Amino acid sequence: MREHDRLFIDGDWAAPAGTGTIEVVSPHTEEVVGRVPEGTEADIDAAVAAARRAFDHGPWPRMTPAERAAILGRLAAIYAERQQEMADLITEEMGSPILFSVFGQAAMAQMVLQYYVNLADGYAWEDERAGMLGPVTVTREPVGVVAAIYPWNVPQFTLMLKLAPALLAGCTVVAKPSPEAPLDAYVLAEWIKEAGVPEGVVNIVPAGREVGAYLVAHLDVDKVAFTGSTAAGRRIGAVCGENLRRVTLELGGKSAAIILEDADLAATVEGLKMASLMNNGEACAAQTRILAPRSRYDEVADALAAMVGGLTVGDPADYGTEIGPLVARRQQDRVENYIRIGQDEGAKIITGGLNRPHDRGWYVAPTVFAGVRNDMRIAQEEIFGPVLALIPYEDEDDAVRIANDSAYGLGGSVWTADVDHGVEVARRIRTGSCGVNLYVLDPNTPFGGFKDSGLGRELGPEGLEAYLEHKAIPRPS
Numbered sequence: 001m002r003e004h005d006r007l008f009i010d011g012d013w014a015a016p017a018g019t020g021t022i023e024v025v026s027p028h029t030e031e032v033v034g035r036v037p038e039g040t041e042a043d044i045d046a047a048v049a050a051a052r053r054a055f056d057h058g059p060w061p062r063m064t065p066a067e068r069a070a071i072l073g074r075l076a077a078i079y080a081e082r083q084q085e086m087a088d089l090i091t092e093e094m095g096s097p098i099l100f101s102v103f104g105q106a107a108m109a110q111m112v113l114q115y116y117v118n119l120a121d122g123y124a125w126e127d128e129r130a131g132m133l134g135p136v137t138v139t140r141e142p143v144g145v146v147a148a149i150y151p152w153n154v155p156q157f158t159l160m161l162k163l164a165p166a167l168l169a170g171c172t173v174v175a176k177p178s179p180e181a182p183l184d185a186y187v188l189a190e191w192i193k194e195a196g197v198p199e200g201v202v203n204i205v206p207a208g209r210e211v212g213a214y215l216v217a218h219l220d221v222d223k224v225a226f227t228g229s230t231a232a233g234r235r236i237g238a239v240c241g242e243n244l245r246r247v248t249l250e251l252g253g254k255s256a257a258i259i260l261e262d263a264d265l266a267a268t269v270e271g272l273k274m275a276s277l278m279n280n281g282e283a284c285a286a287q288t289r290i291l292a293p294r295s296r297y298d299e300v301a302d303a304l305a306a307m308v309g310g311l312t313v314g315d316p317a318d319y320g321t322e323i324g325p326l327v328a329r330r331q332q333d334r335v336e337n338y339i340r341i342g343q344d345e346g347a348k349i350i351t352g353g354l355n356r357p358h359d360r361g362w363y364v365a366p367t368v369f370a371g372v373r374n375d376m377r378i379a380q381e382e383i384f385g386p387v388l389a390l391i392p393y394e395d396e397d398d399a400v401r402i403a404n405d406s407a408y409g410l411g412g413s414v415w416t417a418d419v420d421h422g423v424e425v426a427r428r429i430r431t432g433s434c435g436v437n438l439y440v441l442d443p444n445t446p447f448g449g450f451k452d453s454g455l456g457r458e459l460g461p462e463g464l465e466a467y468l469e470h471k472a473i474p475r476p477s
Contacts, residue, residue, distance in 0.1 A: 002034035007043055007206075008189040010050035011199030017042035022179045022206055027095035027325035028315055028361045034093065034183045039207035041214045044174070047203035051145045051172040052220045054200030061142050061170040068168055069120035075195035076117050079110040082191070086156060086184060091316045094152050094181045095325040095362070098317050100279050108441070109156035112459070115443035116164040119464065134477040140468040142170030143246055144222030147215045149236075151228050152180035152327055153282040153384075156188065161250070161447075161458040162225040167201065169467035171223070174203045176215055180327050182206035213239075222246060223467065227284075230382075230408075230452050237455065248456035248466050250284070250448055252382045253410030256403035257287035257439075258425065259300060260396070260416040267437070268415040269307045273322070275413055275439035277311070277366065280324050281386035282331075284453075285411035287439060289379055291399050294392045301350055301370045301390055308366045308388065309351035314358070323386055325361040332362040335385030342369045342378040347389070374402045382408070400428045409450030413439045432457070 002024075006013035020038035025031065037043075055061055060068065079086070083106035091101045126139040148162040159175060166173050177185045185204045192202050205211075209232075216224050216239050223246035226236050233251040240247035257275060259268055276287045292300035316324030326332045339354055352367030366386040372379050379389045393399040403412060412434040416422040422436035432449045433441070441447050446457035456466055 001032070002183055002186075004034070004036045004186050007037055007039060007047070008186070008202070008204040009043070009047045010203065011193065011197075011201075014046065016040065017046070022182060024093050024181070024183055025328070026092060027327055028317075030360060030362070036182045036186070036206050038179075039176070039205035039211050041211060043205050044207070044211060044215050044218065047174045047205050048145060048215070048218050048220045050200040050203050051174050054198065055142070055145055055172040058172075058198055058200060060172060060198050060201045063170070065120045065123070065125055065168065065170075068170060069117050071196050072113065072164070072167055073117045075191060075197065076110060076114045078191045078195055079113060083107055083110055086187060088317070089184050089187060090155065090181070091324075093183045094155070094327045095316050096279050097321045097324045098319055101316075104279060105154055105156055108154075109160040112157065112160040112443050113164045116168045116464065119461065120168055123461065123464065131474050134475055136475075137473040139471045139473065140465075141471055143467050143469050144171060145220060146171045146173045146467065147218070147221045147224045148173050148175040149212050149215065149224070149226045149228070150175070150177065152178035153279060153284075155181045155184050158227040158250075159185070159188075161227070161463065162248075163202070165458075165464040166225070166467045167197070169464060171467050172201045174205065174215060174221070176212050177204065177206045179206060179208055216240070217243070219243075224248075225466070226250070233454060248458065249454040250458060251410075251452065251454040252408055253284045253286070253449065253453050254289060254380060254382055254406050254408045255285055255287045255411035255413075255431065256289040256291050256406070256429070257413045257415065258291045258399045258403055259293065259296070260399075260414065260422070260425070261293050261295065262417040263415040264417060265296070265299060265303050269303045271415065271438055272304070273307060273311075275435070276388055277308070277323065277386050280326060281366075282327065282384050284382075285433070285439070285441070287411065287413055288383065288388055289374075289403075290388055290390045291393050291402055292390060293399075294394060297390075297392045301368075304368050304388065304390060305351040308368050308386075311366050313363060313366065323366050325363045326385055327362070329362050331385065332364055335364045335383055335387060338378055338381070338383045338385070338387060339367055342372075342376070342387075342389075345376045345378065347372045347376060347378060352387075374405055380406065396425065400425065404430045407452040410448075410453035411439060413437075
């Protein structure tokens with residue numbers, strides 16, 4: 001049992017204003033494994049005030065980028081040394097298979113942090129331009145106080161997408177973890193203290209949606225960075241628009257994996273194990289629509305059913321587990337309801353279904369539907385679980401049309417023996433990223449979505465620019 005009775009505010013552990021608590025329940029055992037205070041509006045006020053003081057009067061924004069990078073480098077080194085601890089904790093609190101927690105949760109978060117540490121030296125923090133009336137200095141300055149609101153599915157990674165570039169830019173941050181997975185934030189807070197990040201620069205307040213909404217609307221917040229559902233992103237975007245607040249939104253997805261006629265099917269299906277089912281399918285960029293040529297449809301169906309039906313489902317702390325439990329009972333209910341919807345729509349289950357793999361824990365059998373039309377709900381709505389929809393297409397143009405026939409535009413992939421041609425097809429897909437014979441997020445490249453998948457980009461230099469304001473300083477010749 002991990003018990004916490006404080007919030008991380010102004011560089012230290014502070015007593016919460018309220019008496020509410022958040023219980024963290026293991027998705028595997030259904031037992032309480034931790035408790036943290038439930039943040040209130042008063043706690044948000046205290047955290048924002050600390051961040052505001054640290055930005056307006058503290059040393060952090062006034063340090064050089066190299067000085068900030070040196071401190072963040074110490075944090076990155078601590079993280080690298082102890083990332084197994086972080087991986088184990090994330091698996092315990094939200095059910096991610098431990099192999100994914102090691103590489104896709106903790107290691108990826110550390111890599112993002114290290115990427116921004118390394119970026120500091122070569123980034124153009126200011127430049128000189130020839131203006132019409134004389135030289136102009138263009139500077140890049142921190143945007144201010146950032147509200148970072150992030151989800152339970154990859155908590156450290158989605159936080160670090162915001163925290164690392166914001167801190168390098170010179171911003172201060174109020175982070176709100178999800179109630180389902182707040183424990184890892186407490187470990188990170190200790191590492192932040194140990195690394196020597198100044199007081200008030202990072203503040204962490206676990207809380208529910210209502211308190212999160214209060215943070216979004218807080219008048220002393222200069223920018224909101226949010227990862228979560230499209231429905232919540234619309235509300236946040238509306239508030240930020242009303243208040244002329246800078247905002248980055250990384251939202252939902254219903255990504256398509258296009259299997260071309262010449263694809264090596266064995267290699268493709270092995271690649272889809274990660275691209276489509278990473279983190280128990282609880283991933284916004286998961287390729288959950290599988291598009292197969294009608295000429296190979298039955299062959300693809302058999303191979304996909306064999307792969308998914310053969311996955312090891314069980315204790316997420318076991319290194320042999322490939323699919324763990326979903327984060328909460330409500331998520332289990334949601335995914336099973338979509339399986340019923342798929343059946344009602346006329347799609348055919350070729351593996352999986354409603355028979356739960358285990359009596360205890362929030363498990364759902366990994367499921368593949370065949371005979372799916374792209375206008376079905378299971379092909380259009382984000383399920384956020386291990387459920388795949390296999391959709392036939394007639395020719396390459398039809399595949400591109402189906403892939404683009406979605407409200408979302410986050411990820412995607414193309415599987416082919418001809419990589420150059422795969423790149424040509426990928427260029428035609430209206431998504432923020434589209435891999436060829438793989439799907440991966442690279443810290444050096446921008447990540448984000450078209451259409452209802454969000455606004456702005458994280459990762460790469462573009463992720464840093466989201467936390468900077470540009471100032472022009474002209475002067476006479």
